[in-house]
Amino acid sequence: MRLFWRVFWLNTLVGTLATVLLMIGPWTVSVPIRLTEALVLTAGLTSMLVANAALLRWGLAPLQQLIRLMETVDLLRPGQRLAVTGSGEVATLIDAFNRMLGRLEDERGTSTARVLLAQEDERRRIARELHDEIGQSLTALLLDLKRLTGQAPEELREELRVAQETTRGSLEEVRRIARRLRPDVLEDLGLASALAALVSQFEAHTVLRVERDLHPDLPALGADVELVLYRIAQESLTNVARHSGAASVELSLAPAGEPGGVLLRVEDDGKGIGHAPEGAGIRGMRERALLVGGTLTVDGGPEGGTRVTLFVPARRPVPEGPA
Known part of the structure; x- marks a missing residue:
């Protein structure tokens, strides 16, 4: 009617x-x-x-x-139906x-996948240029400064040594940025080693005390799932270092749900997210989570602070068609 x-x-x-x-x-x-x-x-x-x-x-x-x-509908929280x-x-x-x-x-999922794929390609290109061009130029400059230091008069050697240290520091910074843009360890050694290296980098370059709890028997994951888990862990730690005012943060990764599923959790002891609206960083993490069918939750921890949880379910095998 x-x-x-x-x-x-x-x-x-x-x-x-x-x-x-x-x-x-x-x-x-x-x-x-x-x-x-x-x-x-x-x-x-x-x-x-x-x-x-x-x-x-x-x-x-x-x-x-x-x-x-x-x-109230939000495309980053799919499945809302009436x-x-x-x-x-x-x-x-x-x-x-x-x-x-x-x-x-x-x-949105298709367009987001294209955008993030292009973003990863651009990250690789920039990392390669930093390593191959700027890194090599700084290395050559460092060698020239070392050679000149041995030939220079005594009164100039101290200044040349300072220039060497400045160049060496710049070279390390370029390499660190390149590693953040393109995590080679993820491709070479796997997700657990990449997360361990990521934690070590944050401990070395921030005042945060980072504890990691990586389960020894993680299921085999696809390359896209590993990349999403790594990027969300990286973005979560970056947010903690920039905004939370925390002294410590814990990163854990363990199997969850049905065999093949995993749960990533990053929890800090900072001031918490409160009622602040979600920024581009969190929405970017939600978009990445959707690419692998994951569910991202951002809430307060049991003792304050902020807790980021990403659950990626096991992937169902695609049934084969008739021969």
Whole structure:
């Protein structure tokens, strides 16, 4: 039944019921109207309006639920759907909205995958240029300074040694940036070793005390899953170092759920996230998590601070088609 006719027949029902009651009831209206008659008419009108409002609220309730979902839906939290209730145009509208959400989630996932893939390619290119060009130039400069130091007069050697140390520090910084942009250890030695190296880097270059708890029997993971876990751990530690004011942070990775699933947790003892809106960093982590079917949760730890949890379920094998 169309929405117009639903509203029309609801109002017709209320009006007809009120008319029948007036016809069969003992009520009359005098001229001038009496107080009791005015009270009866007022009560009847009030009852009719209340019944009409209740019926309309019942009939339009699915639309109110749809409006609330439209105002709060977030494509980074997929799976939000509304039960198809009501009939006619309302049910059709809800079903169309649910199907539209599904298409938007699929399209966003595809576009996000392309963007992140391009981002990783750009990271590799920049890391390669830093290592091959700037790194080699600084290495050559360091060798030249070392040669000149041995040939220079005594009064200039101290200044040349300072220049050597400055160049050596710059070379180390370039190498560190290149490692952050392209984690070669992840490709060469695997996720556990890459996370251990990441923790060591943060301990060496920040005041944070980082504890790691990496389960020795992690399941075999795809290269894309390992990269997502590494990047989210990296972004979480960076957020802790920049914003939390924490003294210590714990990073753990262990099997979870069905065989093949893993759970990554980064928890600090800082000031917590409070009611601050999610920034680009957290939303970027959510986008990465969606690429591997993971669920990212950011909340407060049991003793304060912030806890980032990423659960990546086991991947279902794709059934093979008929030969």
